[in-house]
Structure formats: C-alpha cells, structure tokens
Amino acid sequence: xxxxxxxxxxxxxxxxLVTGATSGVGLEIARVLAAHGAHIVLPARSRAKGxxxxxxxxxxxxxxxxxxxxxxxxSLASVREFANGLVAEGLPLDLLVLNAGIARVGDRTxxxxxxxxxxxxxxxxxxxxxxxLSLLPLLRSSHARIAVQGSIxxxxxxxxxxxxxxxxxxxxxxxxxxxxxALALFALELARRAPEVRVDLCHPGVVPATAIAPEIRARVAxxxxxxxxxxxxxxxxxxxxxxxxxxxxxVPGPAFCAPGGLLQVSGPARVRPAFRRLSxxxxxxxxxxxxxxxxxxx
Numbered sequence: 001x002x003x004x005x006x007x008x009x010x011x012x013x014x015x016x017l018v019t020g021a022t023s024g025v026g027l028e029i030a031r032v033l034a035a036h037g038a039h040i041v042l043p044a045r046s047r048a049k050g051x052x053x054x055x056x057x058x059x060x061x062x063x064x065x066x067x068x069x070x071x072x073x074x075s076l077a078s079v080r081e082f083a084n085g086l087v088a089e090g091l092p093l094d095l096l097v098l099n100a101g102i103a104r105v106g107d108r109t110x111x112x113x114x115x116x117x118x119x120x121x122x123x124x125x126x127x128x129x130x131x132x133l134s135l136l137p138l139l140r141s142s143h144a145r146i147a148v149q150g151s152i153x154x155x156x157x158x159x160x161x162x163x164x165x166x167x168x169x170x171x172x173x174x175x176x177x178x179x180x181x182a183l184a185l186f187a188l189e190l191a192r193r194a195p196e197v198r199v200d201l202c203h204p205g206v207v208p209a210t211a212i213a214p215e216i217r218a219r220v221a222x223x224x225x226x227x228x229x230x231x232x233x234x235x236x237x238x239x240x241x242x243x244x245x246x247x248x249x250x251v252p253g254p255a256f257c258a259p260g261g262l263l264q265v266s267g268p269a270r271v272r273p274a275f276r277r278l279s280x281x282x283x284x285x286x287x288x289x290x291x292x293x294x295x296x297x298x
Contacts, residue, residue, distance in 0.1 A: 147202055
C-alpha cells in the first residue's frame with residue numbers, strides 16, 4: 001500500500017535493504033518501497049517469517065522483486081557473512097533502512113547474546129553498526145541513502161556512557177533507550193565520515209500494535225485499548241512514513257524525520273528538530289570509535 005503522506009518517487013532499478021522487514025513497521029516500509037518499484041533485499045532470522053513477509057508484500061505489490069537473505073543481528077558472525085556476501089556480489093545498494101530492533105521493556109533480567117553483549121546493545125546498535133561498517137565500500141560506491149530508525153525514548157534518555165551494557169544496575173527501558181541513542185549518534189558520525197552517502201534519522205512514534213513491545217499493550221486499560229492502539233498511537237503503516245521521508249527528503253541533512261503530532265507520538269511524518277541528546281558531536285565520535293573497536297575484536 002503506497003504511503004499516503006510521503007511522496008515516494010519511482011524506484012524502478014533501485015535496490016533497497018530493510019532490516020526488521022518481516023513484520024511491523026519494517027514490513028510496511030518494505031511494502032511501500034516495493035510498490036514503487038524497488039528491488040527489496042529482505043533479511044530475516046527465520047526463513048518462515050521471511051516467506052510470510054514476502055507473501056504479505058505481494059498482496060498489495062504482486063510484481064514486487066524481493067530476495068530473502070539470512071541475517072541475525074544477535075550474531076556478529078551472521079552479520080559479517082551477510083555483509084560480505086553483498087560486498088562480494090558487488091551489486092549497487094541504493095537504499096538502506098536500519099529498522100530492526102527489540103524493546104524488552106518488561107524484562108527485569110539482563111540477557112546476553114552469544115557474542116557476550118547485552119541484548120539491546122547488540123541488536124539495536126552494535127549489529128547495525130557492524131553491518132554499516134562492513135557494507136561501507138558498497139554504500140559509498142552506490143551513493144546510498146540511509147534511514148536510521150531511532151526511538152522517541154531518546155528524548156528522555158541518551159547513551160549510558162558509564163555503563164552502556166548495564167552490567168551493574170539493569171533497566172530494560174534504559175538499555176533500550178541507550179542502544180537506540182547510540183545508533184543515532186553513530187549515524188551522525190557516519191554522515192560526517194562518509195559524505196558520499198546521505199544519512200538521515202527517523203523514529204516511528206509509539207507503535208504498540210507491533211510485536212516489538214507487547215508489554216505496552218498489556219498495560220493499557222481494556223476500555224481504551226482499541227482506541228489507544230488504533231487511534232491515539234501510530235498504526236504501523238503511518239509509523240513507516242518517517243523512514244520513507246528520510247529516504248526521500250531533499251532538506252539539508254542529516255534530517256530528523258518524525259511523526260508530526262503532539263510530542264511526536266503519532267501523526268503524519270515531517271522533518272522536525274532533532275532531540276537535544278542527538279546533538280552531541282563528541283558523543284558521536286566516541287560511539288563510532290566504540291563500534292569500530294568492538295566490531296573488530298568481538
């Protein structure tokens with residue numbers, strides 16, 4: 001289904017990679033890009049979920065060109081294998097949307113990946129950072145446009161610099177917020193270090209109708225549940241619009257694309273001032289150096 005609020009151009013001949021496109025907001029982003037002619041690279045942890053997503057996209061874009069690839073951001077080996085395969089093929093990569101993420105906001109137990117990193121830190125930040133660093137030659141040669149999906153929680157919390165993996169006092173919400181803020185700062189440094197690519201930031205607002213945070217839905221009173229999920233907060237199709245705007249806006253970048261409604265919770269996408277915590281130039285350099293160090297040593 002084409003986006004109602006963002007004018008997406010003809011993308012015939014363009015190749016687009018969207019992480020987290022097997023469901024929710026990522027699926028809607030991929031659906032719109034495919035409907036406008038883009039060739040979609042759809043990475044998935046689960047082949048079954050990937051095939052289901054392809055079928056869903058083809059319900060509204062029957063001629064969609066989609067290739068399913070294996071990618072697990074929770075495994076740095078998987079990220080390297082995926083990226084190295086794309087680089088070895090040498091095909092252009094015109095659009096990249098770093099959308100995948102988790103928000104285990106109801107968990108009280110700190111989870112660690114097989115690589116030894118806190119789960120939010122690796123899934124939301126480090127896995128994506130390694131993906132970009134590994135794909136950078138391809139992105140540069142393609143003069144790619146990159147949309148980096150952040151979170152509204154960055155308005156409240158930045159990177160937890162003293163303990164970015166929350167080894168001492170764990171808070172799932174803070175771990176999520178820190179990881180998403182880290183990814184946004186990494187993206188801003190990418191824009192400075194790789195002028196051949198266009199990098200813009202976005203966030204989808206509050207989207208509890210997706211699978212990313214079922215705990216949010218569980219805390220909504222039954223009497224207003226349907227209204228809150230369907231009307232007060234952003235439905236997935238509208239929540240996809242900020243990323244689509246980030247891929248198409250011609251305002252000087254890096255732009256910050258977000259819902260246009262009150263407190264950026266919902267509403268049609270528009271370019272807005274970035275959250276204050278995402279204007280930290282020193283933090284951008286620090287997080288870039290951290291990503292490079294961890295990506296090369298883990």
